[in-house]
Amino acid sequence: MPASHTVDSTSAHAELIIIGTGMAGIGLARALRRLGDQRSITLISADSGDDYSKPLLSTGFAKGLKPDQLARQSATDLAEELNIQVMASTPVEQVSADTQTLWLSNGQTLSYDALVLATGAEPRAPFAIPASVSQHFFVINDLDDYRRFYTALHERPARIAIIGAGLVGCEFANDLHASGHQISLIAPETTPLPRLLPEPLGVALGEAFGEAGIQLALGRTLKDIDIGEDSSVKLTLDNDAVINADIVLLATGLAPRTGLAKTAGLAVSDQGIQVDRHLRTSNPHIYALGDVACIDSINAMYVQPLQACAKALAATLSGTPTPVSFGAWPVIVKTPLLPVVAYPPLIPPERWRIEGEGSDMSALGEDKDGNLVGFALTGGCVRRKVELSRAAPALLG
Numbered sequence: 425m426p427a428s429h430t431v432d433s434t435s436a437h438a439e440l441i442i443i444g445t446g447m448a449g450i451g452l453a454r455a456l457r458r459l460g461d462q463r464s465i466t467l468i469s470a471d472s473g474d475d476y477s478k479p480l481l482s483t484g485f486a487k488g489l490k491p492d493q494l495a496r497q498s499a500t501d502l503a504e505e506l507n508i509q510v511m512a513s514t515p516v517e518q519v520s521a522d523t524q525t526l527w528l529s530n531g532q533t534l535s536y537d538a539l540v541l542a543t544g545a546e547p548r549a550p551f552a553i554p555a556s557v558s559q560h561f562f563v564i565n566d567l568d569d570y571r572r573f574y575t576a577l578h579e580r581p582a583r584i585a586i587i588g589a590g591l592v593g594c595e596f597a598n599d600l601h602a603s604g605h606q607i608s609l610i611a612p613e614t615t616p617l618p619r620l621l622p623e624p625l626g627v628a629l630g631e632a633f634g635e636a637g638i639q640l641a642l643g644r645t646l647k648d649i650d651i652g653e654d655s656s657v658k659l660t661l662d663n664d665a666v667i668n669a670d671i672v673l674l675a676t677g678l679a680p681r682t683g684l685a686k687t688a689g690l691a692v693s694d695q696g697i698q699v700d701r702h703l704r705t706s707n708p709h710i711y712a713l714g715d716v717a718c719i720d721s722i723n724a725m726y727v728q729p730l731q732a733c734a735k736a737l738a739a740t741l742s743g744t745p746t747p748v749s750f751g752a753w754p755v756i757v758k759t760p761l762l763p764v765v766a767y768p769p770l771i772p773p774e775r776w777r778i779e780g781e782g783s784d785m786s787a788l789g790e791d792k793d794g795n796l797v798g799f800a801l802t803g804g805c806v807r808r809k810v811e812l813s814r815a816a817p818a819l820l821g
Contacts, residue, residue: 437535438466438509440741441526443516443684444542445469446566447478448714448730450502452540455738457506465508466534468526471568473499473512479727481570482595483758486602491571519688521707538709538741541685541697545678545715545725550587554649560657561672564596576671581605585659585669589616589642591757593675594629598759600673601638608639608667610659615642620755620766621800622776622787628802632762632783641667678725680716695723701747703737713737719748722770722820728753729819750819754799754809765806767816769798780805788812 440456442449445467453465467473475497484494503510511528518527519539526534547563562573581604586593589611601607609616615626616633634640644661652658652668659667680696691698691706696718703711703719713733715725724730729750739746757764762783773789780786784803791797799812 436532439463439537440540441466441468441534441536442540442542443468444544444714445471445473445499445510446542446544446714447727448544448734449540449542450475451731451734452542452713452738453506453508455734456742459738459742461738461742465506466511467508468511468514468516468528469499470515471513471566473502473510474567475502476567478566479758481564482592482599484570484599486599488603491567491574494567494570516684519684521688521690521710524709538711540737541710541712541716542714543681543684543716545680547674548677548679550676551646556651557649557657560670561674563674565678573673582670583656583668584608584671584673585610585657585667586673586675587611587646588675588677589613590619590675590677591617591755595758596673596675597633597638598761601636602760608641608669609633610641610644610646610661610667612645613642617757617764620757620768621764622778624778625785625787625800625802628783628785629759629762629764636761641665678715680723682716685712693718695721702740702745703733703748711737719820724750724819726753726755749821752813752816752818754813762802763806764802765809766800767798767813773797
């Protein structure tokens with residue numbers, strides 16, 4: 425099939441359709457071509473369809489990268505490279521699992537032999553944003569979001585309030601601080617990275633942020649949002665402290681995009697689209713991949729598991745059924761102010777054994793028999809990640 429951005433007729437057929445052009449969808453298409461699979465493939469994207477590395481979104485500002493510098497390939501070049509069809513800026517409105525048909529926002533319909541849902545995850549909306557200040561609020565979850573945020577900064581120092589101290593919030597706090605902006609980090613949790621770090625290590629990261637000049641408002645929630653001076657945003661916290669910001673970045677977690685799967689009648693939970701170890705959904709012709717997929721109750725929204733899934737699914741679709749398995753892949757957090765590596769246990773450990781002091785600490789999560797079930801490392805102790813990864817249980821064996 426020749427590379428193209430449009431479908432010539434109002435109804436067309438593709439052997440394989442992949443919805444989503446993030447790392448999962450594009451990674452799958454590349455893996456299929458590497459295996460010599462020459463079937464017709466159509467990638468459908470609600471955004472620009474450009475190929476980029478999502479982890480670069482939270483390191484680009486410190487490096488001075490403009491949005492176009494983050495894109496490795498345009499949608500056109502991607503289509504030509506892989507001999508596939510890429511339909512950019514074309515949301516899918518509905519999937520019929522019974523008739524194996526898609527309805528697109530441009531009025532077209534497509535039928536498929538196999539469908540892969542790689543729709544990713546979307547930011548959670550923790551509260552209503554007043555219309556009077558909505559233009560100051562942003563999320564950064566894809567390259568188009570990065571473009572909008574970059575434009576809003578006008579290449580000048582700004583007061584940026586980041587709401588959320590999880591992985592995304594901490595990485596952007598470090599990156600935007602390094603690029604010369606004044607950062608305030610607001611979260612209800614008392615320490616950063618509460619899902620990845622036990623409290624002593626979270627305290628160390630918070631101290632590193634504070635010493636660098638990042639304003640911390642941890643253990644705090646928003647009481648009010650209003651217009652401040654010079655058309656800024658006035659954020660009043662629950663202790664009546666006020667933070668004024670030119671821009672507010674929401675980093676309050678991600679939720680799998682399961683809307684299409686739900687309307688198609690597929691098995692879905694809060695953790696994502698339910699799939700088996702071959703990434704097959706409750707419908708034999710539909711698969712799910714990446715942040716939207718939940719495998720044996722595990723939704724691992726990280727790069728290495730995503731890449732393993734793309735490789736396994738490519739083999740399965742090419743005729744060699746290959747179940748997914750994950751090793752013990754730790755999360756490397758991009759916070760140069762204090763390096764962090766974590767492999768969170770699947771279930772809370774019986775205890776955390778803390779070793780080291782200051783900013784160089786190891787936290788070893790152990791079960792009741794003293795077996796290692798997870799770990800977290802800060803500072804100079806991050807060098808232990810290989811040693812401990814070999815000793816830890818696999819995420820999905």
